[in-house]
Amino acid sequence: MQQHTQPQGGRPHIDRRLFLTGAAGATIVVLSGAIFHPAEAWALETKNLKPETMRTLIKMARDIYPHDRLADKFYAVAVKGYDEKAADAALRSTIESAVAELDAMAKTAYSAAYANVGWEWERTRLLEKIAATPFFQSLRGGLVVSLYNQPEVWPAFGYEGESASKGGYINRGFNDIAWL
Amino acid sequence: MAGKFDQNDASVVVVVGSGAGGGTLATELALKGVKVVCLEAGGRHEIEDFINDEWASFSQLAWTDMRTTSGSWRVARDFANLPAWIVKAVGGSTTHWAGASLRFQDHEWKARTTYGELAGASLLDWPIDSAEMAPWYTKAEDRMGVTRTHGIAGLPGNNNYKVLEAGAKKLGYKEVSTGRMAINSAARDGRGACQQIGFCFQGCKSGAKWSTLYAEIPKGEATNNLEVRPNSYVVRIEHDASGKVTGVVYFDKEGREQRQKARIVAVAGNSIESPRLLLNSASNMFPQGLANSSGQVGRNYMRHMTGSVYGVFQKPVKMWRGTTMAGIVSDEARHDPKRGFVGGYELETLSIGLPFMAAFLDPGGWGRSFTSAMDGYENMAGMWIVGEDMPRADNRVTLSNARDKHGYPVANVHFDDHPNDVAMRSHAYNVGAAIYEAVGATRTFPTTPYPSTHNLGTNRMSENARDGVVNRWGQTHDVKNLFVSDGSQFTTGAAENPTLTIVALALRQADYIVNQMSKNVI
Ligand SMILES: Cc1cc2nc3c(=O)[nH]c(=O)nc-3n(C[C@H](O)[C@H](O)[C@H](O)COP(=O)(O)OP(=O)(O)OC[C@H]3O[C@@H](n4cnc5c(N)ncnc54)[C@H](O)[C@@H]3O)c2cc1C
Numbered sequence: 001m002q003q004h005t006q007p008q009g010g011r012p013h014i015d016r017r018l019f020l021t022g023a024a025g026a027t028i029v030v031l032s033g034a035i036f037h038p039a040e041a042w043a044l045e046t047k048n049l050k051p052e053t054m055r056t057l058i059k060m061a062r063d064i065y066p067h068d069r070l071a072d073k074f075y076a077v078a079v080k081g082y083d084e085k086a087a088d089a090a091l092r093s094t095i096e097s098a099v100a101e102l103d104a105m106a107k108t109a110y111s112a113a114y115a116n117v118g119w120e121w122e123r124t125r126l127l128e129k130i131a132a133t134p135f136f137q138s139l140r141g142g143l144v145v146s147l148y149n150q151p152e153v154w155p156a157f158g159y160e161g162e163s164a165s166k167g168g169y170i171n172r173g174f175n176d177i178a179w180l
Numbered sequence: 181m182a183g184k185f186d187q188n189d190a191s192v193v194v195v196v197g198s199g200a201g202g203g204t205l206a207t208e209l210a211l212k213g214v215k216v217v218c219l220e221a222g223g224r225h226e227i228e229d230f231i232n233d234e235w236a237s238f239s240q241l242a243w244t245d246m247r248t249t250s251g252s253w254r255v256a257r258d259f260a261n262l263p264a265w266i267v268k269a270v271g272g273s274t275t276h277w278a279g280a281s282l283r284f285q286d287h288e289w290k291a292r293t294t295y296g297e298l299a300g301a302s303l304l305d306w307p308i309d310s311a312e313m314a315p316w317y318t319k320a321e322d323r324m325g326v327t328r329t330h331g332i333a334g335l336p337g338n339n340n341y342k343v344l345e346a347g348a349k350k351l352g353y354k355e356v357s358t359g360r361m362a363i364n365s366a367a368r369d370g371r372g373a374c375q376q377i378g379f380c381f382q383g384c385k386s387g388a389k390w391s392t393l394y395a396e397i398p399k400g401e402a403t404n405n406l407e408v409r410p411n412s413y414v415v416r417i418e419h420d421a422s423g424k425v426t427g428v429v430y431f432d433k434e435g436r437e438q439r440q441k442a443r444i445v446a447v448a449g450n451s452i453e454s455p456r457l458l459l460n461s462a463s464n465m466f467p468q469g470l471a472n473s474s475g476q477v478g479r480n481y482m483r484h485m486t487g488s489v490y491g492v493f494q495k496p497v498k499m500w501r502g503t504t505m506a507g508i509v510s511d512e513a514r515h516d517p518k519r520g521f522v523g524g525y526e527l528e529t530l531s532i533g534l535p536f537m538a539a540f541l542d543p544g545g546w547g548r549s550f551t552s553a554m555d556g557y558e559n560m561a562g563m564w565i566v567g568e569d570m571p572r573a574d575n576r577v578t579l580s581n582a583r584d585k586h587g588y589p590v591a592n593v594h595f596d597d598h599p600n601d602v603a604m605r606s607h608a609y610n611v612g613a614a615i616y617e618a619v620g621a622t623r624t625f626p627t628t629p630y631p632s633t634h635n636l637g638t639n640r641m642s643e644n645a646r647d648g649v650v651n652r653w654g655q656t657h658d659v660k661n662l663f664v665s666d667g668s669q670f671t672t673g674a675a676e677n678p679t680l681t682i683v684a685l686a687l688r689q690a691d692y693i694v695n696q697m698s699k700n701v702i
């Protein structure tokens with residue numbers, strides 16, 4: 001992640017204002033143009049999208065491809081490109097209004113913004129309602145590559161990636177299955 | 181563009197495409213003393229350039245120029261502009277291919293006679309048979325170093341194979357092995373043995389796998405009779421007033437229009453581009469497209485009845501380790517209509533990496549059902565189904581309304597499964613799942629066909645000129661000095677992976693061309 005900065009002093013300093021933004025209980029908090037992840041010790045500044053919107057995109061990314069073994073930062077990396085792309089005004093308004101609409105649906109159904117709805121199945125129900133929209137389709141389609149093509153996530157799935165430089169698997173267990 | 185041969189040299193044979201068909205034909209002609217210019221749309225990437233990374237390799241090698249799709253096949257929905265997963269590079273799809281090299285079964289040369297008339301299918305017998313092809317298969321196997329032929333040892337089985345083998349044997353299947361693979365099990369022909377790298381689809385970095393890129397073309401070039409011109413995108417074939425072809429128009433890397441004269445033109449751009457080129461070469465004399473008096477150019481597009489089955493087990497398999505496709509069960513390849521369909525299918529091991537698994541396991545899928553499957557990746561085994569699909573007149577490549585950057589219409593690929601394909605696929609899904617369940621799979625996935633890797637039939641071979649585009653030699657019925665040299669010649673597809681047959685046909689065609697040239701007939 002290029003844009004995330006490691007907060008000073010190892011553990012992040014959590015300002016009182018963070019709690020005042022109403023983010024108590026949420027893992028990602030929003031503060032003056034950026035989102036912070038205290039537990040994972042990273043932050044992400046947004047240039048074009050509202051930080052709240054970026055937080056929602058990250059949540060949506062996890063709900064679309066939920067892997068409990070993957071930290072939030074991988075989902076953040078997977079969607080942060082949208083902030084760059086949102087330099088384009090038309091795209092920015094598409095994203096902002098789609099997320100606003102999703103939040104409105106969430107408030108009607110669960111009295112909370114999307115990212116604060118408690119259960120994954122509740123959020124998934126909302127996503128199902130927008131699954132046919134071009135916005136959802138392109139978010140989901142993009143994630144297939146932007147999430148699963150991060151070499152850093154591969155170990156969580158056991159996938160070993162490149163092997164030619166290590167001499168292949170001829171001496172490294174190509175036929176080591178023992179349980180059959 | 182200054183090359184070895186002059187663009188006005190009208191004595192050369194021009195081969196369009198450098199893959200299994202074109203690369204083999206060009207090399208064989210050169211070895212026989214014929215001057216050849218092979219024009220290849222893609223760039224030249226050598227072994228050291230190959231990348232062990234699925235998407236990066238895809239961007240490097242795959243054909244991603246615009247194509248469009250139509251029809252009820254799921255690929256048209258999920259990958260609307262990617263009907264086929266094939267290559268645009270010197271070596272063609274033999275850089276990506278997995279190496280499975282099987283002969284047709286005898287009856288498969290005579291599908292119409294064996295299977296009878298099938299509603300909605302345009303079945304036809306090949307004008308050649310297994311006896312005629314046997315020596316050419318022998319030559320092709322030797323050339324490609326196919327394991328389990330010519331005394332070449334089989335490859336060792338990897339983890340993915342061991343799971344397949346154990347499951348298949350439990351179900352009583354007998355024809356189970358690591359298959360006939362054009363991959364060196366020991367050093368041969370100046371290339372080393374398979375290192376079990378596991379990225380066969382991304383270009384073999386050890387060179388153990390046969391590819392025209394490094395196992396054929398350099399031999400042709402060493403004769404000084406072959407010039408391969410990369411980044412040369414052929415858009416039109418030209419002819420004279422007598423109807424003989426005289427050369428081709430192509431665009432070079434800088435986007436400049438170029439012409440290469442020719443005594444003979446052989447088209448081998450794979451089964452989507454080859455018919456497109458003939459259709460785009462329409463003229464006053466040939467208003468329906470070149471070599472298309474039958475109206476068959478582009479029709480009878482086949483892609484094999486395919487699909488995959490992945491199974492998740494309680495313990496790790498690590499299927500990505502080692503040779504991608506060295507494992508086969510052939511018992512279901514026979515023709516046995518009692519199963520509810522004609523023709524048969526092979527089951528072959530298959531592994532794709534995590535990035536491609538995400539894209540292809542269930543395109544469009546999301547949520548826990550999808551991600552829990554992905555979470556089982558390390559414990560997965562995989563197999564690919566490849567069976568005979570039925571040719572249909574309306575499954576076809578036509579010219580689309582969309583145009584390429586040079587202004588030529590791109591190909592549209594239309595495909596609808598025949599009911600026989602659907603019945604065969606559902607049988608194969610059940611067998612595949614049963615194989616894995618027999619050794620403890622807790623969950624299996626019937627995975628939809630990928631964009632087509634086997635593209636066949638769009639310039640089919642026929643005895644009668646009215647039924648197809650080329651004769652028994654791959655020579656077009658309409659134009660004597662125009663040949664088709666790739667998988668688009670296939671009259672029917674058989675159950676076997678096509679490349680060995682494409683290579684055998686190209687070697688046989690080279691013989692014929694030299695013979696006809698020496699008699700001055702062409
Ligand atoms: C991932 C994968 C795995 C496979 N595994 C197997 C396997 O195990 N066994 C098997 O038998 N087969 C396999 N295949 C299929 C095999 O690769 C093809 O059947 C075979 O390569 C087709 O040969 P071809 O000559 O028809 O076309 P290709 O090998 O695709 O060559 C066509 C060439 O023509 C070029 N071209 C196209 N149009 C033009 C133009 N207008 N001007 C200039 N050049 C042009 C293309 O760029 C390309 O390089 C696999 C394919 C893929 C993609």
Ligand code: SF4
Pocket residue numbers: 168363373374375376377378379380381383384385386387388389502503504
């Ligand atoms: S597994 Fe063997 S054939 Fe496949 S890429 Fe590796 S060395 Fe080449």
